[in-house]
Amino acid sequence: MLKIIDLHARVEGEEIEILKGINLEINKGEVHAIMGPNGSGKSTLAKVIAGHPAYEVTSGQVLFEGEDILEMDPDERARLGLFLAFQYPVEVPGVSNSMLIREAVNAVRKERGQEEFDPLEFEDFIIDKLKLVEMDEKFLDRSVNAGFSGGEKKRNEILQLAAMEPRLSLLDETDSGLDIDALRIVSEGINKLRSSENSFMLVTHYQRILNYIKPDKVHVLINGRIAKSGGSELALELEDQGYDWLVGDAHVNGEA
């Protein structure tokens, strides 16, 4: 599904690298968790995969279903089935949530050669998705994320994910800001969306969400490199011990 080979990236026009040689492979049907201290490059990794123009890839490859996507515009990647649930979802005043989601869904449907939804068909379609994340219909008429609480914004990202039916979903700290019930609801929603055909990369600081969504692999990102990879037990270890014991390793790896 996703294969990242020796990926280096920096902020466009700056010297310092944020990603310093990432290698990662996520197979069809797998869930991978990415953990790591603040500022280690987790969001940057997700945004570089999605094609954010603020970052420049200096070397390496990102293969999506075997195809190098680094030259593609963000919208082409999205239409291929790559979805990013943002750590900080963006507000778009005056644009209704249902309008955005309909355009988004129709963009991917068009790409897949499916008939586009008219507004009525879309309404039936989206009602089901709302149920999945237990969101109130009134959020459809509101402007995209404008005035949404932190948790509502996160839930709205998952609503969009459910509607767009991506093959690979990058979830950047979707759990941060969700209350205990919301976390359970959103996690259960994600579990229902899981299949042998799609994959997830979950960026998180907390073990809790991994109790609901069991990862196949856990990677620890420190200072722009993957310092350690393991099974789901690694997350428990980190919860206990923090990141200190890995910091040294990362440097040794990088300089070797």
Add this chain to the structure above:
Amino acid sequence: MSRLTEAEAVETAASRKYKYGFTTKMEYEEFPRGLNEDIIREISRRKNEPEWMLEFRIKAFHHWLTMEEPDWPNVNYQKPNYDDIIYYSSPKEKPKKESLDEVDPEILATYEKLGIPLHEQKMLQNVAVDAVFDSVSVATTFKKKLAEAGVIFCSISEAIQEHPELVKKYIGSVIPTNDNFFAALNSAVFSDGSFCFVPKGVKCPMELSTYFRINNPDSGQFERTLIIAEEGAEVSYLEGCTAPMFDTNQLHAAVVELVALEDADIKYSTVQNWYPGDENGVGGIFNFVTKRGICKGDRAKISWTQVETGSAVTWKYPSVILKGDNSVGEFYSVALTNDYQQADTGTKMIHLGKNTRSTIISKGISAGKSQNSYRGLVKIGKKADGSRNYSVCDSMLIGSECGAHTFPFIESSNNTSSIEHEATTSKIGEDQIFYLQQRGLDEEQAISLIINGFCKEVFKELPLEFAVEATKLLSIKLEGSVG
């Protein structure tokens, strides 16, 4: 993906940017350049005008001679040489026609290219159109149907001939001939324009619409529009404008007067897309327009909606004088500037009657190296007890080389009234665009969605067809200006 050659790409971009930039091959009647009393007499003679109309013009001309072109707007331009303008320009074929069959096919073809529903077959659209080509009104559609309702809708020249008492009563009653430099000039030389009269108690059965087109590079365009709604009458009027691309500047100095009597309701919408000049600021229309309405009677309402996207320089403040008690004035505006365009636009709300209300919603979008200013005046007179104004002035910047400015003036002489003003400035962000692109929308769709969201409160005031057109127009104008 196929790649365009650079030349092709430039051509495509240019034509998308301003698709109305073609000229129509027409022969023009000769008319000398410059302005003096003889020229004015000649205009009036050719139009076979009554004596009072000529006097009106001559009086205005003498005012104009004593006036100075205003310097206070926040715009910079080379002032026109008023001696080098042709003040009257009409296609050679005599354009006064009974039916469309008689109109020069070249002109009809032009309007068709502009997408204007001139043909009677387009009846279903229920829009009556008056079309002003350079200076002369060439056709008014649906006259019959309107006449049955008692509505008069024709060119102002025709109105001067057929309904002189109405024109005489109202022309210059809202905007006096000495109001300002450009209004005085217009009053002296106006060539044509639209006239509309909706009698007492009549709801105009269809939207009325005028399309203005400047075709001759050396002529100025000076239209004059006069709309009167009697007691309880209602009318909605749309105005569209385009011009070909020339590397010289053309002057457009129009005057629009609206009169609303007791309980009358006038809605005036404009989509202005005059040629803005090229990306280096060469050429384009100078759009110096005076528009004002008066709510003469109690509970009258006047609403201006404008989408200003064209012109090299715009200077325009559609205003409302709220004279009747409980009368209502509204101003909804989207002004977009790109490249080297400059706009200084806004409104004046003059509250004179009791419990009068006004709303101002202004959305300015600046891109490229353009300058976009909102200038507004809310004035509450001594006797305007319990009056209210609410103003919102939002600016959006695209890129870092453009400017947005607001000049809101408030003068209140009545402490039982309230004035509320809100202003915001935002930047269309890379993050907003990235977010929408991540949802599968291409950059153009993303920008169009963001801009539409920003302008929503104004677009919802436009008749549906115009709203769709305005939406498209904005995204075409902004193409390639982000990122």
